[in-house]
Each structure stands twice: as C-alpha cells, then as structure tokens.
Amino acid sequence: MPLVSVEDLQLELAVESGWVRVLDGVDLRLEPGVIHALVGESGSGKSITALTLSRLLPDSLARRTGGRVVVDGQDVFSLDRAGLQRLRGSIVSYVFQEPASALNPVMRIGDQIRETLALHRPAEATAAEVERWLARVGIPSPAVRARQYPHELSGGMQQRVMIAMALAPRPRLLVADEPTTALDVTIQAQILDLLRELRRELGMAILLITHNLGVVGEIADEVSVMYAGQVVECGPAAAVLRRPAHPYTAALLASVPRLGARRDALEVIPGIVPSLGAWPSGCRFHPRCPQAVPDCAREIPVLRHLAHARAARCPFSVADIAP
Amino acid sequence: MNLLAVQDLKVHFPVQPDWLGRPGAVVRAVDGVSFTVRPGETVGLVGESGCGKSTLGRAIVRLESPTAGSIRFEGRDLAQLSGAELRAARQRLQMIFQDPYGSLDPRWTAGEIVGEALLLREQRESPSARRDRVAGLLRDVGLDPAVMSRYPHEFSGGQRQRLGIARALAVEPRLLVCDEVVSALDVSVQAQVVNLLASLQRARGLSYLFIAHDLAVVEHLSHRILVMYLGRVVESGTPAQICGAPLHPYTQALLSAVPEPVPGVARCTRVMLQGDVPSPLHPPSGCPFHPRCPVAESRCREQVPPLEDAGDGRQVACWRVGT
Numbered sequence: 192m193p194l195v196s197v198e199d200l201q202l203e204l205a206v207e208s209g210w211v212r213v214l215d216g217v218d219l220r221l222e223p224g225v226i227h228a229l230v231g232e233s234g235s236g237k238s239i240t241a242l243t244l245s246r247l248l249p250d251s252l253a254r255r256t257g258g259r260v261v262v263d264g265q266d267v268f269s270l271d272r273a274g275l276q277r278l279r280g281s282i283v284s285y286v287f288q289e290p291a292s293a294l295n296p297v298m299r300i301g302d303q304i305r306e307t308l309a310l311h312r313p314a315e316a317t318a319a320e321v322e323r324w325l326a327r328v329g330i331p332s333p334a335v336r337a338r339q340y341p342h343e344l345s346g347g348m349q350q351r352v353m354i355a356m357a358l359a360p361r362p363r364l365l366v367a368d369e370p371t372t373a374l375d376v377t378i379q380a381q382i383l384d385l386l387r388e389l390r391r392e393l394g395m396a397i398l399l400i401t402h403n404l405g406v407v408g409e410i411a412d413e414v415s416v417m418y419a420g421q422v423v424e425c426g427p428a429a430a431v432l433r434r435p436a437h438p439y440t441a442a443l444l445a446s447v448p449r450l451g452a453r454r455d456a457l458e459v460i461p462g463i464v465p466s467l468g469a470w471p472s473g474c475r476f477h478p479r480c481p482q483a484v485p486d487c488a489r490e491i492p493v494l495r496h497l498a499h500a501r502a503a504r505c506p507f508s509v510a511d512i513a514p
Numbered sequence: 515m516n517l518l519a520v521q522d523l524k525v526h527f528p529v530q531p532d533w534l535g536r537p538g539a540v541v542r543a544v545d546g547v548s549f550t551v552r553p554g555e556t557v558g559l560v561g562e563s564g565c566g567k568s569t570l571g572r573a574i575v576r577l578e579s580p581t582a583g584s585i586r587f588e589g590r591d592l593a594q595l596s597g598a599e600l601r602a603a604r605q606r607l608q609m610i611f612q613d614p615y616g617s618l619d620p621r622w623t624a625g626e627i628v629g630e631a632l633l634l635r636e637q638r639e640s641p642s643a644r645r646d647r648v649a650g651l652l653r654d655v656g657l658d659p660a661v662m663s664r665y666p667h668e669f670s671g672g673q674r675q676r677l678g679i680a681r682a683l684a685v686e687p688r689l690l691v692c693d694e695v696v697s698a699l700d701v702s703v704q705a706q707v708v709n710l711l712a713s714l715q716r717a718r719g720l721s722y723l724f725i726a727h728d729l730a731v732v733e734h735l736s737h738r739i740l741v742m743y744l745g746r747v748v749e750s751g752t753p754a755q756i757c758g759a760p761l762h763p764y765t766q767a768l769l770s771a772v773p774e775p776v777p778g779v780a781r782c783t784r785v786m787l788q789g790d791v792p793s794p795l796h797p798p799s800g801c802p803f804h805p806r807c808p809v810a811e812s813r814c815r816e817q818v819p820p821l822e823d824a825g826d827g828r829q830v831a832c833w834r835v836g837t
Contacts, residue, residue: 232700232701232702232703233671233700345790346563347790348790375562375563375727375791376562376727376729376768376771376772377562377767377768377771377787378562378790379771379773380770380771380773380784380786380787381786381787383773384786402700402701403773404701404775405772405773405774405775406773407775408773408774408775408776408777409773409774428777429777432775432776432777433776433777442702443701443702444775444776446701446702446704446705447701447705447730447775448705448708448728448730448731448733448734449730449774449775449776450729450730450733450757450769450772450774451733451757451758454734456709456712457705457708457709457734458705459702459705459706459709460702460705463670463672463673463703464670464700464702464703466670
C-alpha cells in the first residue's frame with residue numbers, strides 16, 4: 192500500500208476577489224521509505240500540495256473541489272479534528288525553509304525538542320532523549336547546545352534542530368520544503384547527507400520540495416515535476432533527469448547553468464510562468480513549448496503512463512522511453 | 515589600462531561599545547583585498563555568506579567607507595574625489611541589487627524609475643526626448659516600452675530585475691556591480707537575465723563585478739573569478755582554472771558541494787567540510803580556513819598564507835600549494 196496517494200486533487204485558495212484554482216488535477220504517489228522530490232518554479236503549487244497532505248491550510252482559506260488525498264490509509268479530508276491531530280506530527284511532519292522563523296526565539300532548543308516529545312511520545316520526554324536527538328542530527332556537545340537559544344546557533348545548526356524536532360515523533364513521512372535553500376552550498380551538502388543518513392537509520396519517507404534540480408539529482412529516488420498546478424512528469428529521478436519525457440522538464444534542465452559545461456548562452460524558456468488563475472487553455476505549457484502544435488491549446492493532456500514506471504502529461508512523449 | 519584597481523582594501527566595522535563605553539571588537543568584513551577589472555571584463559566574486567563579498571561590492575560604489583586601502587576607478591582614487599566629482603564618477607559606476615522588490619520605489623511607475631536617472635545627466639533633455647530614451651532603455655533590457663506607466667508590483671520578479679538593470683544603464687555606466695542579481699529568480703527566468711547581462715556586455719562594452727554564491731552562474735558569466743573566505747581572497751584565476759582544477763582546499767570543497775542534476779556525471783570527489791564558517795568577530799589565527807581544512811598543518815594555524823602567483827596568472831593563498 193502506498194504511504195501517500197494523491198489522486199486528481201483540485202484545490203482553490205481564497206483571494207480578495209473570490210476563489211482561485213491553485214491545484215488542477217495533482218497526482219502523487221509515495222511508497223514507504225522513498226525520497227521523492229517535488230520540483231517546480233514559484234507558483235507551480237508544490238508547497239500547497241505538501242501542506243494539503245495533513246490539511247494544514249485552514250478551511251476558510253482553502254477548499255477542495257475534487258480528488259482525494261490518502262495518507263497512511265486515511266482519507267485526510269474525512270478526518271475529524273482528533274484524527275488530524277494524530278496525523279500531524281506522528282505520521283506526517285514538516286521542515287521548512289527558514290529555520291530561524293520556525294523556532295521559538297525565547298525557548299531553549301532542548302525544551303523545544305522535549306515539548307514535541309511530550310506531545311507525541313510522553314515516555315521519551317527526557318533530557319537524555321533530547322540529547323540523543325541532538326547528537327543524531329550531528330550537533331556537537333549536545334548537552335551544552337540543548338541549553339542554548341536559537342540565535343546562538345548558525346543557520347545550518349538551526350536546520351538540524353528543526354529536523355530533530357520533526358523526526359522525534361517518529362513520523363512515517365518527513366515533508367521538507369526547500370530545507371537547504373537558505374543555506375550555503377557547503378552546509379547544504381551537510382544537510383542532504385544528514386537526511387540520507389537519517390532515512391537509512393529511521394526508514395521514513397521524505398517528500399523533498401525544491402526548485403534546485405541539482406538537489407534532486409543528489410538525493411532523490413523519485414521525482415515529480417509540477418507546472419501551473421499540475422504534475423507534468425514523474426518517475427525515477429535518475430531516468431527523468433537523464434532523459435526527460437516532458438518538454439518543460441527538458442527546458443528546465445537546459446536552462447540551469449552547470450559547472451564545467453560552459454556555453455555561449457544558456458537555453459531559455461521564452462515567456463514567464465503563468466500566474467495563478469491566468470492559466471492558458473489546453474496544455475498549460477503550450478505558449479512556451481517549442482514542440483507545441485495547435486491542438487495543444489485545445490485539450491488538457493492527461494498524465495500518461497510510459498515505460499519504466501514513468502509518466503508524462505504530453506501526447507508527444509514516447510511511450511517506450513529508454514530507462 | 516584597468517578600469518578598476520582595488521589595492522589592499524579593508525572594511526572593518528566596530529561592534530558597539532559595551533555598557534561601560536569600552537570599545538567592542540572589530541568585524542573585519544573585508545581584510546586586505548586587491549584585484550583589477552579591465553574594460554569589457556567580468557570578474558566573478560564567489561564565497562559563502564559572511565565572506566565579505568557584498569561588503570566589498572558596496573565599498574566599491576562607496577556605500578561603505580573603506581577602513582584602509584585604495585579604490586582607483588578610471589585611474590583616480592575614489593577616496594580623494596570631492597562630493598561633486600564622486601557623484602560624476604558614480605554615473606559610470608552603478609550597482610544592481612539582489613532584491614528587485616526592495617530596490618524599486620513601489621509608488622513610482624517604471625517610466626519614472628528609469629527616467630529619474632536621466633535627470634542626473636549633465637545635459638538635460640526635453641521631456642519627450644527623455645521619454646524616448648526611457649523607451650529605448652526598456653527595449654534594451656527586453657521590456658515592452660508600453661509598460662512605462664505600470665508600477666513595480668505589476669511586474670514579475672524577472673521583469674523587475676530587468677527594470678533595475680535599465681535604471682542602472684540610464685546613466686551609461688562603464689562598470690556594474692551586480693550583487694546576487696539572479697539568486698532570487700526562478701530557474702527559467704534566471705537564464706533569461708544571465709543571457710541579457712551577457713548580451714548587454716557585448717553591445718555596450720560594459721564591465722561587471724558579478725557577486726554571487728552560485729558557482730555555476732559565476733563560471734558561466736566570468737572571465738576571471740575570485741574566491742573569498744572570511745574577508746580575504748583565497749584563490750583567483752580563470753573559470754577553467756577555478757572550476758576545472760582548483761588548487762585551494764576551500765575552492766575544492768566549495769566546488770564539490772555543488773549538487774549535479776544529471777546522475778553519473780561525477781565532477782570530482784566530494785570533500786565534506788566539517789562545521790560552519792567561523793564568525794568574522796573571532797576569526798581563527800593563521801589561515802582563516804584552517805579549522806575546516808582537511809589538509810591543515812601546524813604552520814596553517816600560526817601564519818596567514820599570502821596570496822601568491824601559482825603560474826598561468828592564477829593566485830592562491832595556501833601554505834600547502836606547491837609543497
């Protein structure tokens with residue numbers, strides 16, 4: 192049974208002028224223990240999709256207009272308050288981009304981790320267990336650090352504390368939303384290494400949200416690429432990055448400057464990402480797509496299965512694609 | 515002749531005195547940096563947060579006052595110039611910032627933002643001639659002149675950055691200091707702005723001091739690259755030297771930490787750095803990199819290695835290079 196199964200999810204957000212559609216048929220599947228990257232540019236809907244997994248958006252701001260979200264066998268849109276409470280933290284937990292704004296600035300970090308343990312695993316809410324978690328996420332002299340406040344830690348160390356807090360309840364899924372975007376590249380390498388190690392040790396699945404294709408190549412087993420509220424391609428990360436099946440994935444890969452591959456000019460995707468509520472008709476990518484034909488403007492393509500556990504939302508993707 | 519020659523530049527910030535009025539410590543943000551920029555050349559400046567790269571850029575346009583050293587622009591020492599002379603020199607020495615949201619006045623239209631810069635020029639033009647020039651500048655940066663009456667919030671991030679570039683170009687500068695100008699942009703938009711900077715350089719013979727933390731973007735745009743660590747340049751050379759065969763252990767670690775999207779393209783073996791960048795308030799003795807350096811020896815802890823020629827026009831500050 193998959194750990195996460197999102198099927199044809201349609202979601203609208205409240206704006207001043209009413210409701211605007213932000214997700215339009217999102218499909219996502221995660222098996223236990225895998226690292227799955229969700230990639231896309233700003234406004235593609237990747238963070239909203241992640242928040243929906245434990246219904247973190249208030250009902251007054253977000254409404255589902257279609258589709259299903261099943262996490263660990265439970266339909267999250269039919270859970271009551273208590274059910275959601277159990278889901279959050281114990282089954283799905285989150286790490287966000289800015290650790291400094293997610294930590295309580297006036298509380299010692301040891302107490303913050305202990306608070307999480309007290310809520311989800313009361314028997315383990317001890318100083319010794321807190322120090323074990325700090326050591327596990329690679330924080331040196333944990334007994335000293337446990338008594339410090341967030342501002343006494345560097346950004347990389349703060350993110351390690353966030354990871355410890357998220358994992359202390361032993362969730363089955365860790366959602367990491369741009370966890371390394373605010374960090375320097377040498378620190379980013381450390382954090383990615385830590386996530387890989389913790390997955391091996393604890394066995395949870397990770398949904399990693401990122402705009403950085405390098406991070407995907409570095410750590411992900413699988414990847415889903417989002418564009419304008421839809422998943423346009425998914426499959427094993429290595430295969431998708433080596434041989435993208437959707438023109439958007441291909442164009443995105445070509446526009447990233449890569450070390451040691453200096454070119455005269457970078458490949459450019461013409462135009463801009465369409466803004467929310469102003470999506471083009473038919474295939475969302477057709478106005479910017481080099482392969483578009485007139486039909487692309489008429490019909491929204493389906494996410495079609497290809498060989499080797501891959502899928503793409505483009506009628507021109509080759510079905511028997513090489514692995 | 516060099517357009518810009520920076521000699522032994524130091525920018526130190528005194529920390530506030532304590533409550534007894536005793537002077538506090540000194541942050542040596544930039545601590546003895548020398549380099550030159552030739553006409554039509556792009557010099558890339560890379561390093562992690564806190565290395566002093568932004569302070570160096572701000573000191574060159576005199577947004578910070580240097581503590582010691584000289585900045586010669588077009589052969590004249592900027593520190594010796596009178597107020598009027600400095601204002602005149604600044605027209606040929608412009609800066610573009612990272613945040614296209616924060617660096618444009620939200621209550622001004624695009625036309626006013628770009629047009630204001632034209633009022634600074636010695637020869638005042640008629641309003642209609644100025645309008646034509648603004649339209650021309652907008653076209654040069656790839657914006658439709660019809661957007662002249664729009665406000666910054668009506669533009670996307672990439673378009674706003676183009677507006678910032680148009681404003682800087684209005685006074686016909688020879689050197690542009692670009693501080694992380696593409697880091698806040700989405701991948702597909704980043705490629706557009708990078709290509710724009712390259713084509714403007716070809717068309718106008720501009721020089722750039724391109725400050726960024728993204729090594730791949732710096733490699734793509736630069737003719738020469740300086741690598742900074744804790745206020746000092748630790749290595750400089752051509753992109754091929756720095757990114758192809760780095761000599762300094764820090765440059766090697768920095769390069770190896772950049773994640774690579776396409777699997778199987780192993781650029782080099784990963785050098786995982788331990789710990790964080792030390793605080794510039796309490797820099798380590800000797801070589802600033804020695805606490806994190808995998809090959810440090812006793813001499814590195816005691817003496818600061820000088821930046822010395824290592825052949826082929828490259829410079830390295832490391833006791834271990836050549837031994």
